[in-house]
Amino acid sequence: MPKNKLLRYTLLALVLLALAVATKLVFFPAAKKPNFVTATAALADLEQAVLATGTVQAFKQVSVGAQASGQIKSLKVALGDTVKKGQLVAEIDSLTQQNSLRNAEAALANVQAQLLVKQATLKQAELSFQREKTLLAADASSRATFEAADAALQTARAEIGSLQAQIAQARITVSTAQLNLGYTQIQAPIDGVVVAIVAQEGQTVNANQTTPTIIKLARLDTITVKAQISEADVVRVKPGQKVYFTILGAPDKRYTTTLRTVEPAPDSILTDTTTTTTTSATAIYYNGLLDVPNPEGQLRISMTAQVSIVQSEAKQVLSIPSAALGERDRQGRTRVRVVNADGQAEPRVVKVGLNNNVNAQILEGLAEGERVVVSEAPAAGTSGSSSGSGRSGMRPPPGM
Numbered sequence: 001m002p003k004n005k006l007l008r009y010t011l012l013a014l015v016l017l018a019l020a021v022a023t024k025l026v027f028f029p030a031a032k033k034p035n036f037v038t039a040t041a042a043l044a045d046l047e048q049a050v051l052a053t054g055t056v057q058a059f060k061q062v063s064v065g066a067q068a069s070g071q072i073k074s075l076k077v078a079l080g081d082t083v084k085k086g087q088l089v090a091e092i093d094s095l096t097q098q099n100s101l102r103n104a105e106a107a108l109a110n111v112q113a114q115l116l117v118k119q120a121t122l123k124q125a126e127l128s129f130q131r132e133k134t135l136l137a138a139d140a141s142s143r144a145t146f147e148a149a150d151a152a153l154q155t156a157r158a159e160i161g162s163l164q165a166q167i168a169q170a171r172i173t174v175s176t177a178q179l180n181l182g183y184t185q186i187q188a189p190i191d192g193v194v195v196a197i198v199a200q201e202g203q204t205v206n207a208n209q210t211t212p213t214i215i216k217l218a219r220l221d222t223i224t225v226k227a228q229i230s231e232a233d234v235v236r237v238k239p240g241q242k243v244y245f246t247i248l249g250a251p252d253k254r255y256t257t258t259l260r261t262v263e264p265a266p267d268s269i270l271t272d273t274t275t276t277t278t279t280s281a282t283a284i285y286y287n288g289l290l291d292v293p294n295p296e297g298q299l300r301i302s303m304t305a306q307v308s309i310v311q312s313e314a315k316q317v318l319s320i321p322s323a324a325l326g327e328r329d330r331q332g333r334t335r336v337r338v339v340n341a342d343g344q345a346e347p348r349v350v351k352v353g354l355n356n357n358v359n360a361q362i363l364e365g366l367a368e369g370e371r372v373v374v375s376e377a378p379a380a381g382t383s384g385s386s387s388g389s390g391r392s393g394m395r396p397p398p399g400m
Helices: 003-027 095-137 143-182
Strands: 036-040 042-065 070-075 088-092 185-187 192-197 213-230 242-247 250-262 285-293 304-321 334-339 345-355 359-364 371-376
Touching (some): 042 192, 042 285, 070 213, 095 143, 213 242, 213 304, 242 285, 285 304, 304 345, 304 371
Antiparallel strands (some): 036 371, 042 213, 042 304, 070 088, 088 185, 192 213, 242 250, 242 304, 250 285, 334 371, 345 359
């Protein structure tokens, strides 16, 4: 075959091959490999909880005040001291109260002396009455004289009754003076720790109008967390549920206890003088109270606590991200997309258990290690319109 003719055939074959390749690329493009964001079904601990922000408070806190007026003579405690019930914590200058007690005791003694005089008078009146009664019976005295003796006797008895009442009143005055003198010795009403010193030595306090606070005592061996629970969540909590919380200074340490009670009204009821009215823009929170031992004193008053009130929990169950869940049918089954051996996503029906909107428990339909489609990333060279929220049959996570 001539060389020129062979060259023409070769060029023609190359042209036809190029046309075939171009036709294949234009009209029969290769299927694009799907670009999925996936997650592997694995065993994990799940829980569903109500979240709340709380404040650490003392289990019991008392403002120790003065019931007597005067100058604070001495303070017997310092900030942070631990005191016992009945321990002397402060002393007020008691000279005024001592003088009041002396006056009351003198008044009592005076009335008691008057009573002795009247008792002697009564005895004399009784003798005179008996004598006049005898004389009258013997017609040796007039009736007027007898009646005068009788009146004197009744008057003496009445005066003694009056003095006895005055003595009782004077004794009450003495007891009150003794009580007021005792108020100058201020004692701790509970076991606790001195958390605040409000008044200082040398300061004059006036207890005539209000009770001035001198120190504040608190029980810190046990603390109470007041957790603010929103009105949307409060219907799902009840006393006795498991609770745990963390503090900002030790976020990795959990304090576990149970919910003691939920207050029936929000804090606003303490300040409202009329019927409580709210608007849709006002957030309503109810206080949940929980107690936890604090033997090391690590928890302090007014610390912020991140509280979780556990509704339900499951240990080491098969779980996948909640974002991988699709639509739910009338039978309560949920669709997911599972990546097969060819790398393609195929639909699968599963049965979902606990779902905390982050991860969901799978009861049936999946095996450990299988991969589910969480979202579908856009393929290279395409617009970003086919993001995870655009996957067929999938729904975005709650709250998105």
